[in-house]
Amino acid sequence: MAKAFTEDDPDGNGQKDTFGFVAPAGTKRGYASWYASSLIYANGGNFLTDAGGGKFTPAVSDPKTVEAVKWLQDQFCVAKTVNPGAVSNDTTVTHEVFEKGQGGIYLVGPYVLARFVKSIGTDKIEVVKVPKGPSGGPGTLGEGENVYLMAGSANEEGQQKFAEFAVSPEGQRIGMNKDAPGAIVRLPVHKGVDMAAERSDARWKVFQEAYADAVYSSPVPNWAPIRQTTADAINAVWADCGADVKAGMDGLATKLTAELQAQKAS
Secondary structure, eight states, X not given: OHHHHHHSOTTOSSSOOOEEEXXXXXXXXXXXXXXXHHHHHHTTOXXXXXXXXXXXXXXXXXXXXXXXXXXXXXXXXXXXXXXXXXXXXXXXXXXXXXXXXXXXXXXXXXXXXHHHHXXXXXXXXXXXXXXXXXXXXXXXXXXXXXOOOOTTOSOHHHHHHHHHHXXXXXXXXXXXXXTSSOOSOSSOSSTTOOHHHHOOXXXXXXXXXXXXXXXXXXXXXXXXXXXXXXXXXXXXXXXXXXXXXXXXXXXXXXXHHHHHHXXXXX
């Protein structure tokens, strides 16, 4: 499909100005890692392996992870199906690239569905699950919103009541915001809330079904530096078509080992 978007002039303007994938593949806030994660999980790969007892080892040099990152490098460098400039883009820019029709496939979360329906047109938006990779899967990135209770609050009882309300049926329905943009609750956490009854857009069911295969980040003390380190390494092999992916992932494994040791998680 990405090849067809790239080569078959889907907008009919006689120019090769459409690409298969739009990707937030820059390093800002670890976006390259965030984007790659679903395809890594879909191929049975991962960033870390759970060694038990709160300890982890790097999994980025595992063949399944390397295969996924290499496949993506091939989209940038061989098939040339990714929008130009993707290796420098974050999601803010990538949303706009997709809305301008410069690419046909965008791997992104459900929170932008309502925005794209409004800006692009509901008849032009199809939602599909991330397909299984050749060596594993299914799998896709699992994330969620949180209720934060701030340390040192003078009203801990009020905080507790708000958290309880947020996960109640009423709070979940308010947070879902039906089909409007800006939903802070994507899929309800309360079993008493029926997503289909709250949202009329049937495309949300795809996200709900995909959740069964969701993979969450490993529960290390601090995921942020791991996400950033993996983003830097993955972005580097996408930006340099002469880079050896296996060598890059081996180097990344060494850095992750040091980070895990610093976090006392290895």
